[in-house]
Amino acid sequence: MKKRRVKMDLKEIRKEIDATDDEILRLFLKRMDLCVGVAKYKKENNMQVFQGKREQEILERIKSESPDDLAEGAGQLFTCIMDISKCLQQRILSDAPVPHFESPKIQPVRIACPGTKGSNTEEASVKLFPDSEIDFYPDFSDVFEAVENGGADYGVLPIENSTAGDIRQTYDLLAKYNFYICKRTQIKINHCLAAKPGADIKTIYSHEQALKQCFGFLKGYPARQVPYANTALAAEMVANSDDNTIAAICSERCAELYGLETVKRDIADNPDNTTRFICISKRPEVTPDADIISICMSLPHTTGSLYRMLIRFALYGLNITKIESAPVPQAKQDIKRETFDVVFYLDFEGNALDPEVVRLMTILEEEMKYFKFLGNYKHFD
Amino acid sequence: MKKRRVKMDLKEIRKEIDATDDEILRLFLKRMDLCVGVAKYKKENNMQVFQGKREQEILERIKSESPDDLAEGAGQLFTCIMDISKCLQQRILSDAPVPHFESPKIQPVRIACPGTKGSNTEEASVKLFPDSEIDFYPDFSDVFEAVENGGADYGVLPIENSTAGDIRQTYDLLAKYNFYICKRTQIKINHCLAAKPGADIKTIYSHEQALKQCFGFLKGYPARQVPYANTALAAEMVANSDDNTIAAICSERCAELYGLETVKRDIADNPDNTTRFICISKRPEVTPDADIISICMSLPHTTGSLYRMLIRFALYGLNITKIESAPVPQAKQDIKRETFDVVFYLDFEGNALDPEVVRLMTILEEEMKYFKFLGNYKHFD
Numbered sequence: 062m063k064k065r066r067v068k069m070d071l072k073e074i075r076k077e078i079d080a081t082d083d084e085i086l087r088l089f090l091k092r093m094d095l096c097v098g099v100a101k102y103k104k105e106n107n108m109q110v111f112q113g114k115r116e117q118e119i120l121e122r123i124k125s126e127s128p129d130d131l132a133e134g135a136g137q138l139f140t141c142i143m144d145i146s147k148c149l150q151q152r153i154l155s156d157a158p159v160p161h162f163e164s165p166k167i168q169p170v171r172i173a174c175p176g177t178k179g180s181n182t183e184e185a186s187v188k189l190f191p192d193s194e195i196d197f198y199p200d201f202s203d204v205f206e207a208v209e210n211g212g213a214d215y216g217v218l219p220i221e222n223s224t225a226g227d228i229r230q231t232y233d234l235l236a237k238y239n240f241y242i243c244k245r246t247q248i249k250i251n252h253c254l255a256a257k258p259g260a261d262i263k264t265i266y267s268h269e270q271a272l273k274q275c276f277g278f279l280k281g282y283p284a285r286q287v288p289y290a291n292t293a294l295a296a297e298m299v300a301n302s303d304d305n306t307i308a309a310i311c312s313e314r315c316a317e318l319y320g321l322e323t324v325k326r327d328i329a330d331n332p333d334n335t336t337r338f339i340c341i342s343k344r345p346e347v348t349p350d351a352d353i354i355s356i357c358m359s360l361p362h363t364t365g366s367l368y369r370m371l372i373r374f375a376l377y378g379l380n381i382t383k384i385e386s387a388p389v390p391q392a393k394q395d396i397k398r399e400t401f402d403v404v405f406y407l408d409f410e411g412n413a414l415d416p417e418v419v420r421l422m423t424i425l426e427e428e429m430k431y432f433k434f435l436g437n438y439k440h441f442d
Numbered sequence: 443m444k445k446r447r448v449k450m451d452l453k454e455i456r457k458e459i460d461a462t463d464d465e466i467l468r469l470f471l472k473r474m475d476l477c478v479g480v481a482k483y484k485k486e487n488n489m490q491v492f493q494g495k496r497e498q499e500i501l502e503r504i505k506s507e508s509p510d511d512l513a514e515g516a517g518q519l520f521t522c523i524m525d526i527s528k529c530l531q532q533r534i535l536s537d538a539p540v541p542h543f544e545s546p547k548i549q550p551v552r553i554a555c556p557g558t559k560g561s562n563t564e565e566a567s568v569k570l571f572p573d574s575e576i577d578f579y580p581d582f583s584d585v586f587e588a589v590e591n592g593g594a595d596y597g598v599l600p601i602e603n604s605t606a607g608d609i610r611q612t613y614d615l616l617a618k619y620n621f622y623i624c625k626r627t628q629i630k631i632n633h634c635l636a637a638k639p640g641a642d643i644k645t646i647y648s649h650e651q652a653l654k655q656c657f658g659f660l661k662g663y664p665a666r667q668v669p670y671a672n673t674a675l676a677a678e679m680v681a682n683s684d685d686n687t688i689a690a691i692c693s694e695r696c697a698e699l700y701g702l703e704t705v706k707r708d709i710a711d712n713p714d715n716t717t718r719f720i721c722i723s724k725r726p727e728v729t730p731d732a733d734i735i736s737i738c739m740s741l742p743h744t745t746g747s748l749y750r751m752l753i754r755f756a757l758y759g760l761n762i763t764k765i766e767s768a769p770v771p772q773a774k775q776d777i778k779r780e781t782f783d784v785v786f787y788l789d790f791e792g793n794a795l796d797p798e799v800v801r802l803m804t805i806l807e808e809e810m811k812y813f814k815f816l817g818n819y820k821h822f823d
Binding site: 070071074075077078079081082083084085086088089090091092093095096098099102103115119122123126127128130131133134135137138139141142145148149152200202222229268269273276288289290291365367368371372374375376378381382383384385386403405 | 458474476479484496522610755756763786
């Protein structure tokens with residue numbers, strides 16, 4: 062009998078909840094109507110559409126009128142209502158100016174790459190620009206400099222690795238040079254042991270990182286390990302040497318390039334080692350099939366600020382595929398931990414010519430102290 | 443006249459908005475009361491408290507009853523209401539079991555460090571454990587192995603660098619070994635040019651990364667650059683060599699350690715190069731003054747899932763200080779881009795003995811397919 066009674070009660074309560082929800086929905090829709098009215102008046106009279114002060118007043122009133130244990134929840138609810146209302150107003154009122162982007166250059170083009178021939182970056186460049194000329198530069202910053210000075214049309218650089226994470230230097234240079242991402246691809250990093258035919262291997266040369274990544278294989282291999290500047294240079298050195306006891310760890314493609322024999326392939330401990338590469342350009346280029354947008358912005362270091370930023374993406378139905386707060390804050394910011402802004406890097410799915418995306422980015426640009434569009438591009442698998 | 447009329451209208455509309463808000467608040471509080479009733483009934487009758495199906499039904503009904511341009515917003519509003527209600531129910535109903543953590547070991551302890559004497563990791567270890575014995579191991583995984591086997595009480599490893607970003611390998615090993623972070627510190631990385639007194643420098647040895655970080659200085663310095671395994675080993679080699687024309691780039695502390703003279707200090711291009719180090723332990727240790735919590739969890743790859751996870755932090759008033767989605771998804775996950783889960787690394791402010799924090803972590807553990815507590819610790823500046 063008791064169980065039945067409970068079920069009845071539950072049914073009753075749920076009915077009451079549903080009725081309450083209907084009322085809340087009705088009032089929510091009424092409020093949205095009123096807000097659209099406010100926005101229209103303001104626009105007609107050239108008044109500022111969004112006023113932080115009024116918002117703050119509403120939140121304070123709501124919290125003061127709620128019981129203590131629900132004040133925080135009620136505050137969140139009205140923050141949510143006002144965020145939805147802002148998005149709606151913006152959708153109705155903004156003229157959503159269609160941004161202008163450059164068209165991609167016609168191939169063949171000149172590509173700037175960091176490092177040496179035979180590197181993974183070269184492989185990525187060939188994948189992105191099959192018929193182009195590739196020049197090699199010692200450092201990442203030299204690649205940016207070459208594009209800046211017109212010595213190259215585009216640059217290709219690593220941006221993210223599945224085992225090592227973000228390549229922060231590339232992000233920093235993108236911001237410094239005010240450049241844009243216009244293509245992306247990824248390369249599965251494979252390591253092989255390469256030597257001259259008939260070699261009696263006693264010493265293995267490679268980049269420190271590559272030696273580490275083949276730790277399991279090398280543990281069982283009776284040879285001395287010597288760190289070298291990079292994998293391609295190690296392969297080149299082995300190829301040019303008369304020493305018949307040395308080998309290199311490099312990519313199979315690189316071994317082939319320098320005429321070395323693959324003694325053992327796929328020797329990395331983790332077979333799923335992938336690096337992503339981006340193509341950078343001086344001016345933003347957006348093609349109609351571009352479907353990844355990268356942005357960078359700062360948020361105040363306060364509870365809920367990230368959540369409020371993300372509700373905008375949810376309301377516009379835009380899917381975030383990557384988010385990252387910037388690493389270790391600099392010393393000067395650490396002094397006032399409560400107040401410093403946090404910088405975020407975000408990737409989301411969309412095309413920058415889509416009016417909804419333009420509106421979202423306009424909102425973010427208006428609201429964030431710092432906002433930078435890093436590019437809209439396609440990933441080439 | 444016109445302006446005055448508009449102002450009147452605005453005032454009227456705002457009054458109506460305020461009245462609507464009061465109604466919404468009243469209904470919201472009523473709904474929360476009803477939900478607490480439901481939860482209590484369920485608990486008394488050992489029924490499952492949270493039911494995803496009922497939630498889905500409510501959302502579908504609400505959306506279908508809203509005009510098209512507001513359906514998404516109404517859906518977000520009720521998602522928000524139900525999330526707030528869940529948090530409230532959990533706060534009222536959960537017994538919030540106080541978790542048990544180990545006490546820190548009494549110093550002196552044995553510390554395992556990757557690398558060599560004179561490294562920045564050694565400096566971090568000394569900062570965290572002034573009176574302890576430090577053993578050096580070739581690789582990061584050897585450090586974990588030493589702690590696992592009892593060869594060391596704790597390990598100290600780099601976790602994040604201000605220019606290079608996260609050190610993903612450390613995170614991966616934390617997950618693999620099921621270890622915990624129990625302390626954190628940071629070291630300002632300084633590079634100096636070091637040689638034997640009276641040297642006539644023609645060649646400079648250092649780790650590739652260090653050579654890159656001193657690019658600006660080296661450009662104007664007439665010497666050949668040679669990459670070396672690491673900065674400390676380069677300094678040791680220069681100290682032990684009879685060659686009077688070689689120098690190393692290393693930390694000042696390291697130069698001193700190997701009896702080298704600092705030829706030029708602070709030669710890095712970016713003076714704010716900081717690395718964070720963590721102390722790892724086999725069992726979770728939490729002290730009452732620990733104020734940073736690191737967690738790792740998976741989220742479904744759908745619009746708004748990140749936002750829904752973050753509302754929980756906002757409702758509990760807990761401040762997120764770091765967020766990062768895991769790098770490049772593995773190949774197998776790329777096949778079904780719509781459905782794969784994204785792994786996030788989060789730091790937030792709090793102590794794991796605080797009942798509010800315990801409740802939040804209980805919710806996250808229940809709701810996420812994968813959730814791991816990575817530690818609660820203090821940062822030593």
